[in-house]
Amino acid sequence: MRRLASSLGLPVASLVVAGLVFGLFILAVGRSPLDVYALIWRGGFGSGFAWQSTFSRAAPIILTALAVAIPARMGLIQIGGEGALALGGLAASLAGIALSGAGSPLAAKSLMLVAAMFVGGLWIAAIGALKYYRGVNETISSLLLAYIAIALFNHLVEGPFKDPGSLNKPSTLPLDAAHMIGAIPGLDVHWGLAAGILFCLVAHAVLKHTRHGFAVDTIGAGPRVALLAGLPVGRTIVAGCFAGGAAAGLAGGFEVAAVHGTANASLIAGYGYTGILVAFVARHEPVAIVPVAFLFGGIGAASGLLQRRLNLPDATVLVLQGVAFLVILAADPVAEMVRNRLRSAPA
């Protein structure tokens, strides 16, 4: 229990500091930080309706955060989740169109999600393979692949697979109503949330209790050691990246099959980038991702309220995320400094 408290203490403290630094920024641009905090609370966490919106946003964030966290545990900092999400969503949409009119909705839904996971998984697995077999820096290649994925997505959605009826916003053909994934009973939040939490629990179990998880953490500690220990380093890296990419692809799959009903530019909403931050705040622990995703999902949900009530630009949330990211990274060394001070201070 004490260990849990001390491992929670630092992230919570740094989030509080991030909130304060962000408050200073709001003060500097001539607004009241208290108003902003109050609106974030109201828009993200203050009511049942707010929580619904928070949960719906948290679902893709949980999954894109996993796409960062699993490779990061092997020492690969990949940040291309946005691209895997877009292509996963497109794959789900195309599978849905191909299965249009198919008799079994359950089979159609499952196939759409499997297609999304498969495509997202391949996209991120390629990053792992390039890293292991060619030594290509994964951070750069992942962002390049994200740009390529989004270009490919736009090309296909506005070209070969465009629904001729979608004039203002180029989209693929809409899914059959019967093939849309519904809400979790009693919550009014789509099943992507449950899938995300389940994915985190499974990832936690695999990482903590199987030899695959042992291989992942050993590679994270140093690939040379892992090679000497006879672990299948290349296979583990590619498979781990595939799992992460499958999570990001699944996020896109749910956005299509449960939210939009079609693949269009609404999919590219920055969930992949929020996922990077969430994974780092959660220190790449799958289970810790869930509450952190609720927090940042809620902040995102409050964004509209901030714009309407205080006339703040939509980039306000981006500033808060950037500040939080910097503070989280500074937290470790600062905490160590404080600890050393306390230790050397006379009792």
Next chain:
Amino acid sequence: MNELGLWGIPIAMLGGALRVSVPFLFVSLGECITERSGRINLGQEGTLVMGAMAGYGISYLSSQWLGNSSLAVIAPWLGLLAAGACGLVLGSLHAWLCSKPRVNDVAVGIALMLFGTGLAFYLGKPFIRPRAPQLPSIPLGFWSSVPQIRSSFNISILFFIGAALAPITLWALNNTRWGLRLRTVGESADAARAMGYSISRVRMGATALGGFLAGIGGAFLSLSYPGVWNEGLSSGQGLMAVALVIFARWNPVNCLWAALLFGGASALGPALQSVGVTSGYYLYSAAPYVLTLLIMVITCSPSRTLAGVPGELSMTTS
């Protein structure tokens, strides 16, 4: 491009290369200096966007303030300076965070990428509409009467500054005390320590200078070409420039050639569009990313260390 027919494509690409290459050139020169000190700054993308916003905003505000006075011509230059200063601050922030123990420079870079873009979008909202005075350019197409050629070869003064800076940087790296200190710190921190150099101070200077140059590159985007400020202004140029440094083998003059190559690839989409090829626009616009990735795949190797890589740089070892 009717008058030129298909010749329009290579001419538009060449003209495009000379223009589009400038942000690549400045960011990669800056990143080259930073990486030669043994640290990688992926936050250059955020710095580029921040520089674009600051340059445009200050150019606009100072032109309002100076009004019609004869001093008004310096407005875009003040913007350029402000962009560099923003880059300097962001670079210093990166260096300061990374100088702490157990802080990963790649993670700090990602954080600064998000922070810089977010802050630029926030502060840049009021500048999306007004027109800011632009940096001057030199009409190298004066010999032609074809308007397309004239406009293609209207080259920004920043291109010439950057092109001159590349050999100067190379010379300074190899022949000055500053260059020696930088290279020593980048090759072996232990050796640098033994010689009494302050590693964190050298890296601080190199990262701040790298940020300054990236900020200038950003100002080019908003004050020269395309010459506006909006949120879609940069689409990964800052990041591609980081990859370009690897391709250039950490040599500033190679950065110049690589920037021209990337500029040409980026100009492919618009060049084809100008002669009426519009289908597959998104695919052509992805050409520079594909090119970057291909170059990385071809030039990297899992087994041997890359030629020219600074010994302290963590990115290319596994």
